[in-house]
Amino acid sequence: MIESWVVDASGPVPVSSKTVLEALRSRVNSGRLETWLTSSSGRSLAFVTNTKRAMVMLLEEEGDPGEHAVDPGAQGSSDGFVLSNGQHDQYPDEDTVPIGEAFELVEQIIGTGSWPTDACWAVDR
Numbered sequence: 001m002i003e004s005w006v007v008d009a010s011g012p013v014p015v016s017s018k019t020v021l022e023a024l025r026s027r028v029n030s031g032r033l034e035t036w037l038t039s040s041s042g043r044s045l046a047f048v049t050n051t052k053r054a055m056v057m058l059l060e061e062e063g064d065p066g067e068h069a070v071d072p073g074a075q076g077s078s079d080g081f082v083l084s085n086g087q088h089d090q091y092p093d094e095d096t097v098p099i100g101e102a103f104e105l106v107e108q109i110i111g112t113g114s115w116p117t118d119a120c121w122a123v124d125r
Contacts, residue, residue: 017111050080054102
C-alpha cells in the first residue's frame with residue numbers, strides 16, 4: 001500500500017512530494033509556523049519553523065516520542081518557533097535544521113516514507 005499524507009488543517013485532500021512544499025511555504029508566509037501532516041498509515045510528520053530553521057519530527061503513532069532531524073555540531077539556540085496554541089519555543093540549533101534542508105526532508109518523507117539516506121536524525125524513543 002502506498003502511504004498518502006494530508007495537512008491536518010486542509011482536510012482530506014492529500015499532498016504529494018510535488019505539492020507539499022507549496023503548502024508549507026504558503027502556511028509559513030501566512031504566519032502559521034507549525035504544520036502537522038498525517039499519513040494514511042497513522043504516522044505524523046511535524047514541521048515547526050521560525051522561518052530560518054525548522055524542527056522536523058516523524059512519529060509512528062500517537063504518543064510515540066518519534067525521531068527528529070538534527071544538525072550535528074550546530075552551536076547555539078534559536079527562538080521564534082511559534083506553535084498553533086500560541087506557545088513560543090526555543091530549541092538548540094543542533095535539534096533543528098536550516099529551513100531549506102527541512103523542506104527537502106519533508107519532501108523526501110512524503111515521497112518515500114523515510115528519511116533521506118544522507119540525513120542526520122535522532123531517535124527519541
